[in-house]
Amino acid sequence: MSFLNGNSLTPASFILNGIPGLEDVHSWISFPLCTMYSIAITGNFGLMYLIYSDEALHRPMYAFLALLSFADVLICTSTLPNILFILWFNLKEIDFKACLTQMFFVHTFTGMESGVLMLMALDCYVAICFPLRYATILTNSVIAKAGFITFLRGVMLVIPFSFLTKQLPYCRGNDIPHTYCDHMSVAKISCGNVRVNAIYGLMVALLIGDFDILCITISYTMILQTVVSLSSADA
Template sequence: MSFLNSTSLSPASFILNGIPGLEEVHLWLSLPFCTMYSIALSGNIGLIYLICYEEALHRPMYIFLALLSFTDVFLCTSTLPKALCIMWFNLKEIEYNACLTQMFFAYAFTGMESGVLMLMALDRYVAICYPLHYATILTNPVIAKIGLITFLRGVIFVIPFAFLTKRLSFCRTNVIPHTYCDHMSMAKISCGNIKINRVYGLLVALLIGGFDMLCVAISYTMILRTVVSLSSADARQKAFGTCTAHICAITITYVLAFFNFFTHRFGEHTIPPHIHIIMANLYILMPPTMNPIVYGIKTKQIRDSVIRFLFKGKDISHNI
């Protein structure tokens, strides 16, 4: 037990083992991960800059999109750099407190992303069901307040994970079979009672993910009722068109989230560990990668703003 502190059963550091069973192909696996991470960073940072730069995009819908991009940048950055260090340089060791910090940020921004997707659904509900009051309901102070509440909600619910993990004893091993410090992966290698960890994890999933999905479902039910009642086919198509990108983002995020959540609790004996770890990384990486692409393709205003921005740059260089 040389890896343990002399005064407790807490390790001085953990060893992140990467993807179990696929250590020999870590370098090849890192290529798609690195590509997706690069797309996520460039796409989301570019989207944030475009929304700030283009006055036509200074509307609630795009402010929420910028908030989603901001969240996505920090979400994937909380885990991917360390995962790439493991795959490229075999740098598997991570200090105990750094591990808890990584877990905190990964979970906090995951919860925040779910909250922002819920706020975007409410934004579409107000825009379609109450179009005349849209600007008066979703003012900048209101957006700032609900954005702050969404962030604080994630932080408040995630803080107990650190304390629940810190109370555990690690008397057998300090090797985590994962690419990042996942709460349940850490709990499972401990030699203490992890029932409260499982229960709290389920509770948070219901209070955050379950609540957000319920709000999204109610919002889109009301949107559907309003759109169906429209007399014009063009109006119905336009209303649905403003929601398609958001529906794609929700589908990508929640399908991966539920797969990751349920395999940890109910599929650990039926799903190979390497499949679960790869899917856990995709759960962190896929939404930040796809969101700017989906919104760039599906949202006409963003496409038009990109074209204006590019051609404006050419005009400037020509004049110079």
């Protein structure tokens, strides 16, 4: 029990074991991951700079695209550097609090990315179904509020993950069969009852993922109905 903090059942750190069953090829897997990370960072920062510097792109569609790029950068940076350290240098240990912090950022920015995709679908809906009112509906103020609410939704729903995970007893060990800390990967190694964690995780998935997919589906269904109902080819 040397991994525990004194007599507590809270571990001082976790061990991230990378990709189970592929330990012998970790170094080979790292190269495509590093390449993809470099491309993602360069491409997303380049896109954000282009949208910021070109006034012709200061429109709602491109604002949402920049927000999506920003979320992509944050998701990649919260996981891939740590994964590469594991694959390259076998640095598998991560502090307990650092693990909870990583868990928070991963789930928050994943929820934010999902929300931005929903906002982009709603943007298309307004542009096609209400073209004459597009500029008055999607003002800069509305875009800023929508982005903030999307971020706030992720933060408020993800914060309980850290508290639920922190309260679990970890008497079985501290080895996580994963490359980064996510909610259920950490909860599954606990020797306590994780039913609350599983139920809340499912609820968050429904409130974020399924809700956003539903909104996207409805938006494009209504767009399709609008396009089909046009009376002429020119329209």
